[in-house]
Amino acid sequence: MSPRTAGDDARSSTGLVRRTLLGERDRPLLVLVTGAAGTGKTARAAELLALARDARVSHVDLSFTSARGPLVRSAVGVGPPPDHARRDDVGAWRDRLAREVPALLVVEDVQRAPDGFVSLVRDWVERAGSGCVTVVTARPEELADPELPLGPGLALPAALTVRHERLTPWPAVRVRDLVHARLGPERCPRQVVARIARLSGGNVQVVADLLELLGAAGPADEPFTTQDVDALGVPARLAQLTATRLAALPSPARVLVAAAAVLDGPAGATDLADVAELSLEDAEAALPEAGALLAEDARGDHGFAVPLAAAAVRDRLPGHRRRRLHLRAADVLGRREPVPWVHVAEHRRRGGATEEWLRAVEHAAGDAGAFADPESVVDAVRPVLAAPEIGENVRARLALRLSRNAILTLPSPRTVAVLREIVGLQGLAPGVRGEIRLELGVLLHKQLNRAEGWVELERAIGELRERPALLVRAMTALANPFQPGAGVAEHESWLSRAEQVADDDVSRAAVAAARTSLAVACGEAAPLRRVRPPRAGLDPRHNEYLARGLTNTAVGAVFAGRFPAAGELLDQAGRCADVLGAPFFEQCDRGTRLLYDFERGAWDGLAERCRGGMSDAGVHSDARLVLVQLAVARGDWAEAEDVWPGRDGFAFVPYDAAAAATRARMALAQGRVEEAVATVEDAWESLADKGIWVWAARLAPIATQTWLTAGVPGRAAEAAAQFAAGLRGRNSPMAAAALRWTRALLADGDPASFERASALYARLAAPYPAALALEDAAGPQHLEAALETFTRLGAAWDATRVRGRLRALKGDAAPPRGRGRPAYDDTLSPREREVAELASGGMTNRAIAETLHLSQRTVEHHVSRAMQKSGTRSRRALPAALESVEP
Numbered sequence: 001m002s003p004r005t006a007g008d009d010a011r012s013s014t015g016l017v018r019r020t021l022l023g024e025r026d027r028p029l030l031v032l033v034t035g036a037a038g039t040g041k042t043a044r045a046a047e048l049l050a051l052a053r054d055a056r057v058s059h060v061d062l063s064f065t066s067a068r069g070p071l072v073r074s075a076v077g078v079g080p081p082p083d084h085a086r087r088d089d090v091g092a093w094r095d096r097l098a099r100e101v102p103a104l105l106v107v108e109d110v111q112r113a114p115d116g117f118v119s120l121v122r123d124w125v126e127r128a129g130s131g132c133v134t135v136v137t138a139r140p141e142e143l144a145d146p147e148l149p150l151g152p153g154l155a156l157p158a159a160l161t162v163r164h165e166r167l168t169p170w171p172a173v174r175v176r177d178l179v180h181a182r183l184g185p186e187r188c189p190r191q192v193v194a195r196i197a198r199l200s201g202g203n204v205q206v207v208a209d210l211l212e213l214l215g216a217a218g219p220a221d222e223p224f225t226t227q228d229v230d231a232l233g234v235p236a237r238l239a240q241l242t243a244t245r246l247a248a249l250p251s252p253a254r255v256l257v258a259a260a261a262v263l264d265g266p267a268g269a270t271d272l273a274d275v276a277e278l279s280l281e282d283a284e285a286a287l288p289e290a291g292a293l294l295a296e297d298a299r300g301d302h303g304f305a306v307p308l309a310a311a312a313v314r315d316r317l318p319g320h321r322r323r324r325l326h327l328r329a330a331d332v333l334g335r336r337e338p339v340p341w342v343h344v345a346e347h348r349r350r351g352g353a354t355e356e357w358l359r360a361v362e363h364a365a366g367d368a369g370a371f372a373d374p375e376s377v378v379d380a381v382r383p384v385l386a387a388p389e390i391g392e393n394v395r396a397r398l399a400l401r402l403s404r405n406a407i408l409t410l411p412s413p414r415t416v417a418v419l420r421e422i423v424g425l426q427g428l429a430p431g432v433r434g435e436i437r438l439e440l441g442v443l444l445h446k447q448l449n450r451a452e453g454w455v456e457l458e459r460a461i462g463e464l465r466e467r468p469a470l471l472v473r474a475m476t477a478l479a480n481p482f483q484p485g486a487g488v489a490e491h492e493s494w495l496s497r498a499e500q501v502a503d504d505d506v507s508r509a510a511v512a513a514a515r516t517s518l519a520v521a522c523g524e525a526a527p528l529r530r531v532r533p534p535r536a537g538l539d540p541r542h543n544e545y546l547a548r549g550l551t552n553t554a555v556g557a558v559f560a561g562r563f564p565a566a567g568e569l570l571d572q573a574g575r576c577a578d579v580l581g582a583p584f585f586e587q588c589d590r591g592t593r594l595l596y597d598f599e600r601g602a603w604d605g606l607a608e609r610c611r612g613g614m615s616d617a618g619v620h621s622d623a624r625l626v627l628v629q630l631a632v633a634r635g636d637w638a639e640a641e642d643v644w645p646g647r648d649g650f651a652f653v654p655y656d657a658a659a660a661a662t663r664a665r666m667a668l669a670q671g672r673v674e675e676a677v678a679t680v681e682d683a684w685e686s687l688a689d690k691g692i693w694v695w696a697a698r699l700a701p702i703a704t705q706t707w708l709t710a711g712v713p714g715r716a717a718e719a720a721a722q723f724a725a726g727l728r729g730r731n732s733p734m735a736a737a738a739l740r741w742t743r744a745l746l747a748d749g750d751p752a753s754f755e756r757a758s759a760l761y762a763r764l765a766a767p768y769p770a771a772l773a774l775e776d777a778a779g780p781q782h783l784e785a786a787l788e789t790f791t792r793l794g795a796a797w798d799a800t801r802v803r804g805r806l807r808a809l810k811g812d813a814a815p816p817r818g819r820g821r822p823a824y825d826d827t828l829s830p831r832e833r834e835v836a837e838l839a840s841g842g843m844t845n846r847a848i849a850e851t852l853h854l855s856q857r858t859v860e861h862h863v864s865r866a867m868q869k870s871g872t873r874s875r876r877a878l879p880a881a882l883e884s885v886e887p
Helices: 010-021 041-055 090-099 115-126 172-183 190-200 204-215 226-231 236-247 251-263 269-276 280-286 308-314 319-334 341-351 354-365 368-372 374-386 392-406 413-423 430-447 452-463 468-478 488-501 505-522 540-560 563-575 583-599 606-612 620-633 637-643 653-669 673-690 700-709 713-727 733-746 751-763 767-777 780-793 796-810 830-840 845-852 856-870 878-882
Strands: 004-007 029-034 059-063 071-076 104-108 133-138 161-168 294-296 302-304
Touching: 010 029, 010 041, 010 133, 010 161, 029 041, 041 059, 041 071, 041 104, 041 133, 041 161, 090 115, 115 133, 172 190, 172 204, 172 606, 190 204, 190 226, 204 226, 204 236, 236 308, 251 269, 251 280, 251 294, 251 302, 251 308, 251 319, 269 280, 269 319, 302 308, 319 341, 341 354, 341 374, 354 374, 354 392, 374 392, 374 413, 392 413, 392 430, 413 430, 430 452, 430 468, 452 468, 468 488, 468 505, 488 505, 505 540, 540 563, 540 583, 540 733, 563 583, 583 606, 583 620, 606 620, 620 637, 620 653, 620 796, 637 653, 653 673, 653 700, 673 700, 700 713, 700 733, 700 767, 713 733, 733 751, 733 767, 751 767, 751 780, 767 780, 767 796, 780 796, 796 830, 796 845, 830 845, 830 856, 845 856
Parallel strands: 029 133, 029 161, 059 104, 104 133
Antiparallel strands: 004 161, 059 071, 294 302
């Protein structure tokens, strides 16, 4: 885990150290590395020590783990250090370093070193000889002056080059990457990553400790929740450091730190003084002494640099004092604007003020802004449900507020659990139960893509007969066609019923939005100018319907190939994001943008964007589908398998159809024809059940190739006729191009037919299917054009396959190596590298042989040679190994 630096750039320091150790520069070099505990100083020192090992020069690594002499972590190319009995003898160390001068001296945690050793290091730096490198690490919070690790008055020679690297906490994106690398994006949704980032403050060591604890907790195949993170408590390393520093503080500073721990967030001196019951003057005087635990932010507020350390301090407070501090904290927070009701409620509860707690919880449950962290709201509401003395009417009122706001924010399994608990309460009026069940159904059906959401919505309709606005809400949700199960006729039926019930402007807006999104999904020539974006001044529910219609219509337009309209809809969604303030819809639109960019051939950086969205509920299906398709196109079939969804698929019919086409291509390339047939048959049946044939656009050509390869042309012709009939009168440029390609495959390979299909895709600016269709034309000029597109997109597998076809078409056999051809010895030949790259992506020898038009025996030979030259015994290890082998 490489640390992050501010101040002097770490890369430039690394280059200076490397060149100095290699003798490429004569001037001595001093590198100061400072950072709070856990920010990566040890890792940075290890990186620089590795440079000395690579250069094969002498080096010594001394670490001050206590206020005695140093621990010798390593000593290479110099004599043995003083024996253990004399390790705290400064004179012995002076003699040793004077006799045998290491090229690199590393001194870690110099803030703990006794004065005599600090003086030794100062003298060493002031007298450093040419070509010597000194690295000193320190914790600034434990120094008298954070900018002077070796103290004041250090006489730096003019010839000495000095670099100061200041290690800072990791930003949220790096924490996310580490969490995903250790535990996987599937198991760590956005809320979990955000909670780890917040609790750790980006401290690398704390993040690593939390991940180790989290990885050992719970089943290996279930996603984590923020509750799981909170249940971990304070890692032992952090708890010990916090207790040590707290005990060393004078009394006023300890009181101030306790107040900050209870507030559990950045606060100004005035608020800290109020909670701590100190005068402002005393609080301001104590703040510098509290700096061992508290840090000042850019606004001048103070809080724990590692927020989880606050829990370690709270745990040490006596109960009566902790309750008093919580009540004072609630008073302080209640004066802020806006009031953070979730936190006020929690302080009231922990302070034992029941009535004030309930009032704050009601505010929190009705505060849409609080749902940026929906799990915190659930934490605030759940104790109410567990309190028997609280009436069911109060619980129901809280549940309604919770459910109405949850739909606009990020879906949470714990929110679902709370709503289920409330729906099961006895004594609820049918209308109240129906509304809560309705929101539960919408949450399950439209945001978490669970089949039971449909059942809950149908049950809610039976409980809401006297509430037409809510009936419309339920019916339009059931008119959404993307999930599997119901056919398009049933969606149409629900929408017609909603039209009959709608009797106000908001309900009619819901019906209009659902009508347009269903029409576009089905390939009807719906005028997209009817789509209205959310706007300021409208009822929040009205804006929710408009946003949902905008989102669903945009994804429908992408699958239909109406790309200009889709781009405009996504641009509209981006412009109105602030009006709605609904993170889930923003995520959905971001996911649709991934699909849009894939179809349009904007592949640069696309995989990285997809990986960044894998833990976001509104993005992960889109991200996963794009990653699967990119991985296959690039020949990284191992990654495709890693990111493929489980047995339930994507839970969206058009996504599953597109994924089935990709799965069938992989199976055909590997000679698994029966698997390919089963894959396309299942997907085709799902499309037939749904009745929206526009969504067969990605599947139909690949399914046709599969059936033809399997020797069942009759099945291919039958499906093509079904596809054509389903498209009659529809407006889907993508499906029209796919039908032309499908018919070309059935027409005995007429090149002109493939050219026309490719031209239709090109007209849409869909370069990838255009190149695939053109490849099927099979002429040299067609293959050259397809190769150019595949190369530009970075579709390595496709490009390699086409190059192989071109070689076979031109009759270019690999001639025996003649006198003028190079002998590659320990380097890889171009063909060995080509084969090795495909093998490292998970392709079998047979698939590689078919792709490159080689014999399987030749492929086996090339793979064996590549593994031998790269020094690896595993095909999966080839990617990293190939980087070390010269091409």
